[in-house]
């Protein structure tokens with residue numbers, strides 16, 4: 020399977036290229052970066068320090084899509100929405116890990132998924148997707164005598180908040196309680212905000228250093244607290260998961276899928 024990587028010189032882009040090179044049955048078809056980026060025109064192997072791999076970094080997404088069966092996109096929301104339209108037009112598989120998409124952006128992904136196979140997930144690690152399934156179950160069992168708070172910490176370069184994973188965990192908790200997340204979420208607290216209303220799902224965001232990604236879902240009641248935690252120590256887990264999703268997507272009809280679909284969770 021020929022897999023290309025958009026935003027290939029980014030933190031995740033480099034991990035994704037390595038994961039494709041190492042995966043059995045996959046070849047790296049190339050990458051993209053923005054026009055004017057110093058990597059444009061280089062061989063992808065030069066960015067990875069691996070010597071020549073005979074695939075180039077371009078600034079033209081349509082060239083990469085034409086050379087690929089699947090494209091993996093961990094870039095930025097505006098770029099991802101444009102790539103989804105291209106995947107639909109060219110009938111290619113798209114794996115989306117970008118976070119921070121608005122509701123309108125997500126509607127555009129859903130539109131593109133009418134003619135392209137798209138897997139969209141805020142986190143491609145097996146562990147986090149298991150945590151989402153456990154969170155849904157715990158929320159259903161514990162009920163709203165247990166206050167749900169979600170705490171996340173990431174490196175100081177991260178631009179979106181709360182993380183896509185934290186919001187995904189919130190969605191799992193809300194699903195377990197059969198409510199819509201956006202009717203109960205509290206994304207921040209500052210000043211005299213009053214006592215905590217029952218049923219709220221709260222978020223707290225920490226940023227600092229080189230933290231790859233830590234998430235904890237807390238269920239706190241009078242007398243006890245349950246905490247479910249995941250800590251990523253390497254971005255390789257996200258990259259391997261995205262390549263696994265691309266191989267899975269090859270056998271699927273067009274549609275919008277999640278990593279929980281890929282894992283059967």
Ligand SMILES: NC(=O)C1=CN([C@@H]2O[C@H](COP(=O)(O)OP(=O)(O)OC[C@H]3O[C@@H](n4cnc5c(N)ncnc54)[C@H](OP(=O)(O)O)[C@@H]3O)[C@@H](O)[C@H]2O)C=CC1
Pocket residue numbers: 025026027028029030031032051052053056093094095097098115116117118119140141142143144183257
């Ligand atoms: N789902 C998951 O499992 C995970 C998701 N993520 C998400 O992935 C995204 C990227 O994270 P990260 O790698 O740390 O960020 P980086 O900023 O390191 O990488 C993003 C890359 O995309 C490039 N890019 C942005 N816009 C375009 C464009 N229009 N065309 C081509 N390239 C473009 C950037 O270039 P430039 O620098 O010029 O802007 C950069 O090289 C984030 O949304 C993050 O939250 C991260 C880890 C795991």
Ligand SMILES: O=C(O)C1=N[C@H](C(=O)O)C[C@H](O)C1
Pocket residue numbers: 118141142173177181182183184185231232233
């Ligand atoms: O930006 C990151 O780094 C990460 N982003 C994703 C998110 O927003 O949840 C996933 C992971 O935690 C790393």
